[in-house]
Protein backbone atom coordinates (compact mmCIF):
# COMPACT_ATOMS: atom_id res chain seq x y z
CA UNK A 1 0.00 0.00 0.00
CA UNK A 2 1.43 3.33 -1.09
CA UNK A 3 0.66 6.70 0.46
CA UNK A 4 0.57 8.21 -3.04
CA UNK A 5 0.42 6.62 -6.48
CA UNK A 6 1.19 9.03 -9.34
CA UNK A 7 -0.03 7.98 -12.78
CA UNK A 8 2.15 9.58 -15.47
CA UNK A 9 5.82 10.57 -15.42
CA UNK A 10 5.84 13.71 -17.55
CA UNK A 11 6.75 17.05 -15.99
CA UNK A 12 3.53 17.13 -13.92
CA UNK A 13 3.73 13.61 -12.47
CA UNK A 14 7.46 13.80 -11.81
CA UNK A 15 7.10 17.21 -10.12
CA UNK A 16 4.33 15.90 -7.87
CA UNK A 17 6.38 12.83 -6.88
CA UNK A 18 9.43 14.99 -6.18
CA UNK A 19 7.45 17.55 -4.15
CA UNK A 20 5.86 14.73 -2.15
CA UNK A 21 9.31 13.27 -1.46
CA UNK A 22 10.49 16.64 -0.10
CA UNK A 23 7.41 17.78 1.77
CA UNK A 24 6.13 14.39 3.03
CA UNK A 25 9.31 12.34 3.53
CA UNK A 26 7.42 9.72 5.54
CA UNK A 27 5.18 8.86 2.57
CA UNK A 28 5.75 5.85 0.33
CA UNK A 29 5.38 7.34 -3.15
CA UNK A 30 5.25 5.45 -6.45
CA UNK A 31 5.01 6.48 -10.10
CA UNK A 32 3.67 4.39 -12.95
CA UNK A 33 3.98 5.56 -16.53
CA UNK A 34 3.23 4.14 -19.91
CA UNK A 35 5.39 5.95 -22.46
CA UNK A 36 6.98 9.32 -23.23
CA UNK A 37 4.33 12.05 -23.51
CA UNK A 38 4.28 15.74 -24.41
CA UNK A 39 7.15 16.58 -22.07
CA UNK A 40 9.41 14.41 -24.23
CA UNK A 41 8.42 16.44 -27.31
CA UNK A 42 8.96 19.88 -25.79
CA UNK A 43 11.08 22.27 -27.82
CA UNK A 44 13.37 23.54 -25.08
CA UNK A 45 11.56 26.40 -23.35
CA UNK A 46 9.78 26.29 -20.01
CA UNK A 47 6.62 28.38 -20.44
CA UNK A 48 4.75 29.39 -17.30
CA UNK A 49 2.40 31.96 -18.79
CA UNK A 50 2.13 33.62 -22.16
CA UNK A 51 1.65 37.24 -22.91
CA UNK A 52 -1.43 39.11 -24.01
CA UNK A 53 -1.77 39.26 -27.78
CA UNK A 54 -2.76 41.85 -28.73
CA UNK A 55 -1.69 43.72 -25.58
CA UNK A 56 -5.21 45.13 -25.16
CA UNK A 57 -6.32 41.59 -24.31
CA UNK A 58 -4.74 41.92 -20.85
CA UNK A 59 -7.26 41.83 -18.00
CA UNK A 60 -8.19 45.35 -16.80
CA UNK A 61 -5.83 46.74 -14.22
CA UNK A 62 -3.15 44.14 -14.87
CA UNK A 63 0.38 45.27 -15.61
CA UNK A 64 1.24 43.80 -19.00
CA UNK A 65 4.92 43.85 -18.22
CA UNK A 66 4.53 41.34 -15.43
CA UNK A 67 3.50 38.06 -16.93
CA UNK A 68 2.89 36.56 -13.49
CA UNK A 69 0.31 39.25 -12.90
CA UNK A 70 -1.00 38.78 -16.40
CA UNK A 71 -1.49 35.07 -15.82
CA UNK A 72 -3.22 35.83 -12.55
CA UNK A 73 -5.62 38.26 -14.21
CA UNK A 74 -6.20 35.91 -17.13
CA UNK A 75 -6.88 32.90 -14.90
CA UNK A 76 -9.18 34.80 -12.57
CA UNK A 77 -11.05 36.37 -15.48
CA UNK A 78 -11.92 32.91 -16.80
CA UNK A 79 -15.12 31.04 -15.89
CA UNK A 80 -14.89 29.95 -12.20
CA UNK A 81 -13.13 26.59 -12.08
CA UNK A 82 -12.22 26.70 -15.78
CA UNK A 83 -8.53 27.58 -15.44
CA UNK A 84 -6.28 25.41 -13.25
CA UNK A 85 -4.24 28.47 -12.24
CA UNK A 86 -7.23 29.62 -10.16
CA UNK A 87 -6.71 26.78 -7.67
CA UNK A 88 -2.90 27.04 -8.00
CA UNK A 89 -2.92 30.74 -7.15
CA UNK A 90 -5.14 30.18 -4.12
CA UNK A 91 -2.86 27.40 -2.84
CA UNK A 92 0.22 29.55 -3.48
CA UNK A 93 -1.37 32.43 -1.56
CA UNK A 94 -2.25 30.11 1.34
CA UNK A 95 1.29 28.68 1.38
CA UNK A 96 2.68 32.23 1.42
CA UNK A 97 0.46 33.28 4.33
CA UNK A 98 -2.32 34.80 2.19
CA UNK A 99 -0.17 37.13 0.08
CA UNK A 100 -2.07 39.31 -2.36
CA UNK A 101 0.41 38.51 -5.17
CA UNK A 102 1.30 34.86 -4.68
CA UNK A 103 4.82 33.87 -5.58
CA UNK A 104 4.64 31.33 -8.42
CA UNK A 105 8.40 31.44 -8.84
CA UNK A 106 9.43 29.31 -5.86
CA UNK A 107 7.94 25.96 -7.02
CA UNK A 108 9.21 26.56 -10.57
CA UNK A 109 12.70 27.51 -9.34
CA UNK A 110 12.80 24.46 -7.05
CA UNK A 111 11.95 22.10 -9.90
CA UNK A 112 14.51 23.78 -12.17
CA UNK A 113 17.13 23.26 -9.46
CA UNK A 114 16.10 19.60 -9.10
CA UNK A 115 16.68 19.06 -12.82
CA UNK A 116 20.37 19.58 -12.26
CA UNK A 117 21.12 22.55 -14.49
CA UNK A 118 19.11 21.40 -17.52
CA UNK A 119 17.20 24.72 -17.57
CA UNK A 120 18.58 28.21 -17.03
CA UNK A 121 17.50 29.75 -13.71
CA UNK A 122 14.51 32.09 -13.89
CA UNK A 123 15.70 35.57 -14.77
CA UNK A 124 14.61 38.72 -13.06
CA UNK A 125 13.10 39.77 -16.36
CA UNK A 126 9.61 38.84 -17.43
CA UNK A 127 9.18 36.41 -20.33
CA UNK A 128 12.03 36.31 -22.80
CA UNK A 129 11.46 35.95 -26.54
CA UNK A 130 13.21 32.68 -27.48
CA UNK A 131 14.56 32.00 -30.97
CA UNK A 132 13.01 29.10 -32.87
CA UNK A 133 14.68 27.10 -35.64
CA UNK A 134 12.57 29.12 -38.13
CA UNK A 135 13.99 32.45 -36.95
CA UNK A 136 10.76 33.43 -35.17
CA UNK A 137 10.43 34.10 -31.43
CA UNK A 138 8.21 32.63 -28.72
CA UNK A 139 7.70 33.86 -25.14
CA UNK A 140 8.70 31.74 -22.13
CA UNK A 141 10.12 32.17 -18.64
CA UNK A 142 13.27 30.19 -19.36
CA UNK A 143 14.84 27.57 -21.62
CA UNK A 144 17.40 24.78 -21.54
CA UNK A 145 20.95 25.74 -20.59
CA UNK A 146 22.16 24.95 -24.12
CA UNK A 147 19.94 27.84 -25.36
CA UNK A 148 21.33 30.66 -23.20
CA UNK A 149 21.87 33.02 -26.16
CA UNK A 150 18.84 32.08 -28.19
CA UNK A 151 16.71 35.02 -27.13
CA UNK A 152 16.00 38.39 -28.64
CA UNK A 153 18.02 40.46 -26.16
CA UNK A 154 21.18 38.41 -26.75
CA UNK A 155 21.13 39.02 -30.51
CA UNK A 156 20.78 42.80 -30.35
CA UNK A 157 24.35 43.66 -31.28
CA UNK A 158 27.32 42.19 -33.14
CA UNK A 159 27.41 39.27 -35.56
CA UNK A 160 25.38 36.10 -34.94
CA UNK A 161 26.30 33.07 -37.03
CA UNK A 162 23.11 31.02 -37.54
CA UNK A 163 24.38 27.61 -38.62
CA UNK A 164 22.59 24.52 -39.92
CA UNK A 165 23.84 21.11 -41.01
CA UNK A 166 23.73 19.99 -44.65
CA UNK A 167 20.95 17.42 -45.07
CA UNK A 168 19.31 18.29 -41.74
CA UNK A 169 16.03 19.92 -42.74
CA UNK A 170 14.81 21.12 -39.31
CA UNK A 171 16.92 24.27 -39.46
CA UNK A 172 17.58 25.97 -42.81
CA UNK A 173 20.02 28.76 -41.99
CA UNK A 174 19.35 31.13 -44.92
CA UNK A 175 15.63 31.30 -44.25
CA UNK A 176 16.00 31.35 -40.45
CA UNK A 177 18.65 34.11 -40.51
CA UNK A 178 16.51 36.23 -42.85
CA UNK A 179 13.37 35.87 -40.71
CA UNK A 180 15.25 36.57 -37.46
CA UNK A 181 16.99 39.66 -38.92
CA UNK A 182 13.70 41.01 -40.20
CA UNK A 183 11.91 40.50 -36.88
CA UNK A 184 14.77 42.01 -34.87
CA UNK A 185 14.88 45.02 -37.17
CA UNK A 186 11.10 45.45 -37.20
CA UNK A 187 11.01 45.20 -33.40
CA UNK A 188 13.67 47.94 -33.13
CA UNK A 189 15.93 45.49 -31.27
CA UNK A 190 18.88 45.50 -33.69
CA UNK A 191 21.79 47.85 -32.98
CA UNK A 192 23.51 49.50 -35.98
CA UNK A 193 26.24 46.83 -36.02
CA UNK A 194 23.93 43.83 -35.62
CA UNK A 195 23.71 41.06 -38.23
CA UNK A 196 22.52 37.46 -38.38
CA UNK A 197 24.44 35.49 -41.02
CA UNK A 198 23.68 31.95 -42.24
CA UNK A 199 26.19 29.13 -42.54
CA UNK A 200 26.04 25.43 -43.47
CA UNK A 201 28.14 22.96 -41.49
CA UNK A 202 29.14 19.53 -42.84
CA UNK A 203 27.79 16.28 -41.38
CA UNK A 204 30.60 13.81 -42.00
CA UNK A 205 29.37 10.40 -43.14
CA UNK A 206 25.91 11.74 -43.94
CA UNK A 207 26.82 13.87 -46.98
CA UNK A 208 24.40 12.07 -49.30
CA UNK A 209 21.47 11.95 -46.87
CA UNK A 210 18.74 14.60 -46.83
CA UNK A 211 16.27 13.30 -44.25
CA UNK A 212 18.51 13.32 -41.22
CA UNK A 213 16.84 13.45 -37.79
CA UNK A 214 17.89 15.52 -34.81
CA UNK A 215 18.65 12.41 -32.70
CA UNK A 216 21.03 11.16 -35.42
CA UNK A 217 22.96 14.42 -35.46
CA UNK A 218 23.05 14.57 -31.65
CA UNK A 219 24.41 10.99 -31.45
CA UNK A 220 26.96 11.63 -34.19
CA UNK A 221 28.29 14.71 -32.38
CA UNK A 222 28.23 12.94 -29.01
CA UNK A 223 29.77 9.62 -30.01
CA UNK A 224 31.96 10.14 -33.09
CA UNK A 225 35.02 12.21 -32.11
CA UNK A 226 36.43 12.27 -35.67
CA UNK A 227 33.16 13.58 -37.16
CA UNK A 228 32.89 16.14 -34.36
CA UNK A 229 36.40 17.35 -35.11
CA UNK A 230 35.47 18.05 -38.75
CA UNK A 231 32.39 20.02 -37.64
CA UNK A 232 34.39 21.96 -35.04
CA UNK A 233 37.13 22.85 -37.53
CA UNK A 234 34.56 24.12 -40.08
CA UNK A 235 32.81 26.13 -37.38
CA UNK A 236 36.01 27.68 -36.00
CA UNK A 237 37.16 28.79 -39.44
CA UNK A 238 33.78 30.39 -40.31
CA UNK A 239 33.59 32.19 -36.95
CA UNK A 240 37.04 33.66 -37.63
CA UNK A 241 36.16 34.59 -41.24
CA UNK A 242 32.80 36.20 -40.34
CA UNK A 243 34.17 37.70 -37.10
CA UNK A 244 31.15 36.26 -35.36
CA UNK A 245 30.38 37.19 -31.77
CA UNK A 246 28.21 34.14 -31.16
CA UNK A 247 26.93 31.00 -32.85
CA UNK A 248 23.41 29.58 -32.94
CA UNK A 249 23.07 25.89 -33.87
CA UNK A 250 20.09 23.55 -34.13
CA UNK A 251 19.13 21.76 -30.88
CA UNK A 252 21.47 18.80 -31.43
CA UNK A 253 24.33 19.40 -29.00
CA UNK A 254 24.16 15.96 -27.40
CA UNK A 255 21.57 14.10 -25.37
CA UNK A 256 23.36 13.10 -22.16
CA UNK A 257 26.73 14.81 -22.74
CA UNK A 258 25.29 18.22 -23.63
CA UNK A 259 27.40 20.05 -21.01
CA UNK A 260 30.67 18.72 -22.50
CA UNK A 261 29.60 19.40 -26.07
CA UNK A 262 28.47 22.94 -25.30
CA UNK A 263 31.81 23.70 -23.62
CA UNK A 264 33.82 22.08 -26.43
CA UNK A 265 31.94 23.93 -29.17
CA UNK A 266 32.36 27.29 -27.40
CA UNK A 267 36.07 26.66 -26.78
CA UNK A 268 36.75 25.75 -30.41
CA UNK A 269 34.57 28.49 -31.87
CA UNK A 270 36.24 31.02 -29.59
CA UNK A 271 32.87 32.62 -28.82
CA UNK A 272 29.65 31.65 -26.99
CA UNK A 273 27.58 28.94 -28.67
CA UNK A 274 23.89 28.26 -28.17
CA UNK A 275 21.12 26.14 -29.62
CA UNK A 276 17.86 27.46 -31.08
CA UNK A 277 14.61 25.78 -29.99
CA UNK A 278 13.89 22.36 -31.50
CA UNK A 279 11.26 21.43 -34.03
CA UNK A 280 9.82 17.97 -34.59
CA UNK A 281 11.70 15.08 -32.95
CA UNK A 282 13.09 16.86 -29.94
CA UNK A 283 16.54 16.38 -28.46
CA UNK A 284 15.65 18.85 -25.64
CA UNK A 285 12.53 16.73 -24.92
CA UNK A 286 14.65 13.59 -24.67
CA UNK A 287 17.07 15.39 -22.36
CA UNK A 288 14.10 16.38 -20.16
CA UNK A 289 12.78 12.81 -20.10
CA UNK A 290 16.20 11.54 -18.98
CA UNK A 291 16.49 14.27 -16.32
CA UNK A 292 13.03 13.41 -14.91
CA UNK A 293 13.93 9.71 -14.81
CA UNK A 294 17.21 10.52 -13.05
CA UNK A 295 15.39 12.72 -10.52
CA UNK A 296 12.92 9.95 -9.61
CA UNK A 297 15.81 7.49 -9.18
CA UNK A 298 17.75 10.00 -7.03
CA UNK A 299 14.65 10.57 -4.89
CA UNK A 300 14.33 6.81 -4.36
CA UNK A 301 10.78 6.85 -5.75
CA UNK A 302 9.51 3.47 -6.91
CA UNK A 303 8.89 3.99 -10.63
CA UNK A 304 7.84 1.46 -13.22
CA UNK A 305 6.43 1.18 -16.73
CA UNK A 306 2.82 0.08 -17.00
CA UNK A 307 -0.58 1.10 -18.28
CA UNK A 308 -3.16 2.07 -15.65
CA UNK A 309 -6.29 0.55 -17.15
CA UNK A 310 -9.03 0.62 -14.48
CA UNK A 311 -9.73 1.50 -10.86
CA UNK A 312 -11.71 0.32 -7.84
CA UNK A 313 -13.59 2.70 -5.56
CA UNK A 314 -15.39 2.28 -2.26
CA UNK A 315 -17.54 4.91 -0.55
CA UNK A 316 -16.38 7.90 -2.60
CA UNK A 317 -12.68 6.94 -2.43
CA UNK A 318 -10.45 5.31 -4.99
CA UNK A 319 -8.82 2.31 -3.31
CA UNK A 320 -6.80 0.69 -6.10
CA UNK A 321 -5.69 1.05 -9.70
CA UNK A 322 -5.13 -1.91 -12.00
CA UNK A 323 -1.90 -1.61 -13.96
CA UNK A 324 -1.15 -3.72 -17.01
CA UNK A 325 2.58 -4.33 -16.93
CA UNK A 326 2.81 -6.72 -19.86
CA UNK A 327 0.34 -8.44 -22.17
CA UNK A 328 -2.21 -10.09 -19.88
CA UNK A 329 -0.17 -9.35 -16.73
CA UNK A 330 -2.02 -7.08 -14.30
CA UNK A 331 -1.03 -5.69 -10.91
CA UNK A 332 -3.49 -4.24 -8.41
CA UNK A 333 -1.91 -1.18 -6.78
CA UNK A 334 -3.45 0.15 -3.57
CA UNK A 335 -2.77 3.65 -2.29
CA UNK A 336 -4.19 6.17 0.16
CA UNK A 337 -4.17 8.85 -2.57
CA UNK A 338 -3.91 8.90 -6.34
CA UNK A 339 -2.69 11.64 -8.66
CA UNK A 340 -3.64 11.48 -12.31
CA UNK A 341 -1.11 13.31 -14.53
CA UNK A 342 -1.71 11.46 -17.76
CA UNK A 343 -1.33 14.42 -20.13
CA UNK A 344 -3.62 15.32 -22.99
CA UNK A 345 -3.78 13.90 -26.53
CA UNK A 346 -0.09 12.97 -26.81
CA UNK A 347 0.25 11.40 -23.36
CA UNK A 348 -3.13 9.65 -23.68
CA UNK A 349 -4.85 11.41 -20.76
CA UNK A 350 -7.52 12.59 -23.21
CA UNK A 351 -8.64 10.40 -26.09
CA UNK A 352 -10.78 11.81 -28.92
CA UNK A 353 -12.72 9.05 -30.66
CA UNK A 354 -14.22 11.38 -31.85
CA UNK A 355 -15.68 12.92 -28.66
CA UNK A 356 -12.90 13.85 -26.21
CA UNK A 357 -12.99 11.62 -23.12
CA UNK A 358 -10.81 10.77 -20.14
CA UNK A 359 -10.28 7.01 -20.43
CA UNK A 360 -9.08 5.94 -16.96
CA UNK A 361 -11.55 7.41 -14.43
CA UNK A 362 -14.19 8.49 -16.99
CA UNK A 363 -13.88 12.05 -15.68
CA UNK A 364 -16.00 14.61 -17.50
CA UNK A 365 -14.07 16.59 -20.09
CA UNK A 366 -14.81 20.30 -20.40
CA UNK A 367 -14.37 22.74 -23.27
CA UNK A 368 -12.02 25.63 -22.40
CA UNK A 369 -14.93 28.00 -21.83
CA UNK A 370 -18.46 27.26 -20.63
CA UNK A 371 -19.79 25.49 -17.60
CA UNK A 372 -20.93 22.15 -19.01
CA UNK A 373 -18.87 19.10 -20.02
CA UNK A 374 -18.42 18.61 -23.75
CA UNK A 375 -20.81 15.64 -23.68
CA UNK A 376 -21.20 14.18 -27.13
CA UNK A 377 -19.43 17.02 -28.97
CA UNK A 378 -18.14 16.18 -32.40
CA UNK A 379 -14.64 17.28 -33.49
CA UNK A 380 -16.16 20.10 -35.58
CA UNK A 381 -17.75 21.60 -32.43
CA UNK A 382 -14.32 22.04 -30.84
CA UNK A 383 -12.39 23.42 -33.77
CA UNK A 384 -12.37 26.91 -35.19
CA UNK A 385 -12.96 27.03 -38.96
CA UNK A 386 -10.34 29.80 -39.12
CA UNK A 387 -7.09 27.82 -38.76
CA UNK A 388 -5.27 30.92 -37.54
CA UNK A 389 -7.51 31.27 -34.48
CA UNK A 390 -7.04 29.30 -31.21
CA UNK A 391 -8.54 25.80 -31.45
CA UNK A 392 -10.76 24.85 -28.46
CA UNK A 393 -9.85 21.14 -28.89
CA UNK A 394 -6.36 21.92 -27.54
CA UNK A 395 -7.85 23.46 -24.38
CA UNK A 396 -10.26 20.66 -23.47
CA UNK A 397 -9.60 18.65 -20.35
CA UNK A 398 -10.60 17.78 -16.83
CA UNK A 399 -11.34 20.51 -14.28
CA UNK A 400 -10.35 20.59 -10.63
CA UNK A 401 -11.88 22.00 -7.46
CA UNK A 402 -9.98 24.28 -5.06
CA UNK A 403 -8.06 21.22 -3.76
CA UNK A 404 -6.94 20.05 -7.21
CA UNK A 405 -9.41 17.16 -7.28
CA UNK A 406 -11.02 16.51 -10.66
CA UNK A 407 -14.71 17.36 -10.60
CA UNK A 408 -17.75 15.50 -11.87
CA UNK A 409 -20.40 17.03 -14.14
CA UNK A 410 -21.93 18.90 -11.17
CA UNK A 411 -18.63 20.57 -10.27
CA UNK A 412 -17.99 18.50 -7.11
CA UNK A 413 -14.89 16.37 -6.48
CA UNK A 414 -15.41 13.06 -8.29
CA UNK A 415 -13.45 11.11 -5.64
CA UNK A 416 -12.24 12.49 -2.29
CA UNK A 417 -8.65 11.15 -2.68
CA UNK A 418 -8.09 11.59 -6.43
CA UNK A 419 -6.01 14.62 -7.50
CA UNK A 420 -5.04 15.83 -10.99
CA UNK A 421 -2.24 17.87 -12.58
CA UNK A 422 -0.60 18.76 -15.88
CA UNK A 423 -1.98 19.09 -19.37
CA UNK A 424 -4.81 16.67 -18.57
CA UNK A 425 -6.41 19.81 -17.13
CA UNK A 426 -8.20 22.01 -19.65
CA UNK A 427 -8.84 25.74 -19.68
CA UNK A 428 -5.62 26.70 -21.44
CA UNK A 429 -3.67 25.37 -24.36
CA UNK A 430 0.04 25.37 -24.91
CA UNK A 431 -0.12 26.52 -28.49
CA UNK A 432 -2.08 29.75 -28.18
CA UNK A 433 -1.70 30.52 -24.46
CA UNK A 434 2.02 29.62 -24.22
CA UNK A 435 1.47 27.93 -20.89
CA UNK A 436 3.28 24.59 -20.95
CA UNK A 437 5.84 22.91 -18.72
CA UNK A 438 5.45 25.71 -16.16
CA UNK A 439 1.77 24.79 -15.69
CA UNK A 440 2.76 21.13 -15.33
CA UNK A 441 5.15 22.13 -12.52
CA UNK A 442 2.71 24.49 -10.78
CA UNK A 443 -0.25 22.11 -10.92
CA UNK A 444 1.98 19.17 -9.85
CA UNK A 445 3.17 21.23 -6.88
CA UNK A 446 -0.37 22.42 -6.06
CA UNK A 447 -1.88 18.93 -6.12
CA UNK A 448 0.55 17.70 -3.45
CA UNK A 449 0.18 20.92 -1.46
CA UNK A 450 -3.59 20.32 -1.41
CA UNK A 451 -3.33 16.76 -0.09
CA UNK A 452 -4.12 16.20 3.55
CA UNK A 453 -1.47 14.42 5.59
Ligand SMILES: Cc1cc2nc3c(=O)[nH]c(=O)nc-3n(C[C@H](O)[C@H](O)[C@H](O)COP(=O)(O)OP(=O)(O)OC[C@H]3O[C@@H](n4cnc5c(N)ncnc54)[C@H](O)[C@@H]3O)c2cc1C
Pocket residue numbers: 007008009010011012013032033034035036037038039040041042043044045046047048306307308309341342343344346347348349360421422423424430435436437438440
Ligand atom coordinates in the same frame (compact mmCIF):
# COMPACT_ATOMS: atom_id res chain seq x y z
C1 LIG B 1 5.27 19.39 -29.75
C2 LIG B 1 5.15 20.08 -28.42
C3 LIG B 1 6.16 20.97 -28.02
C4 LIG B 1 6.07 21.61 -26.80
N1 LIG B 1 7.07 22.45 -26.44
C5 LIG B 1 7.02 23.07 -25.24
C6 LIG B 1 8.07 23.93 -24.81
O1 LIG B 1 9.08 24.13 -25.52
N2 LIG B 1 7.94 24.56 -23.61
C7 LIG B 1 6.87 24.34 -22.79
O2 LIG B 1 6.82 24.94 -21.71
N3 LIG B 1 5.86 23.52 -23.14
C8 LIG B 1 5.92 22.87 -24.34
N4 LIG B 1 4.90 22.04 -24.71
C9 LIG B 1 3.83 21.77 -23.74
C10 LIG B 1 4.35 20.83 -22.67
O3 LIG B 1 5.15 19.83 -23.28
C11 LIG B 1 3.20 20.18 -21.89
O4 LIG B 1 2.36 21.19 -21.40
C12 LIG B 1 3.73 19.34 -20.72
O5 LIG B 1 4.76 18.49 -21.16
C13 LIG B 1 2.63 18.50 -20.10
O6 LIG B 1 3.21 17.64 -19.14
P1 LIG B 1 2.36 16.49 -18.47
O7 LIG B 1 3.23 15.85 -17.46
O8 LIG B 1 1.05 17.02 -18.04
O9 LIG B 1 2.02 15.47 -19.67
P2 LIG B 1 2.93 14.42 -20.48
O10 LIG B 1 4.32 14.87 -20.59
O11 LIG B 1 2.17 14.11 -21.73
O12 LIG B 1 2.95 13.13 -19.55
C14 LIG B 1 1.84 12.27 -19.43
C15 LIG B 1 2.33 10.94 -18.85
O13 LIG B 1 1.21 10.14 -18.52
C16 LIG B 1 1.44 8.81 -18.97
N5 LIG B 1 0.15 8.11 -19.10
C17 LIG B 1 -0.94 8.48 -19.81
N6 LIG B 1 -1.93 7.58 -19.63
C18 LIG B 1 -1.44 6.63 -18.79
C19 LIG B 1 -1.98 5.45 -18.24
N7 LIG B 1 -3.23 5.06 -18.48
N8 LIG B 1 -1.18 4.70 -17.44
C20 LIG B 1 0.11 5.06 -17.17
N9 LIG B 1 0.66 6.19 -17.66
C21 LIG B 1 -0.12 6.96 -18.46
C22 LIG B 1 2.19 9.02 -20.26
O14 LIG B 1 2.79 7.81 -20.64
C23 LIG B 1 3.17 10.11 -19.82
O15 LIG B 1 4.25 9.57 -19.11
C24 LIG B 1 4.95 21.38 -25.95
C25 LIG B 1 3.95 20.50 -26.33
C26 LIG B 1 4.05 19.84 -27.54
C27 LIG B 1 2.96 18.88 -27.93
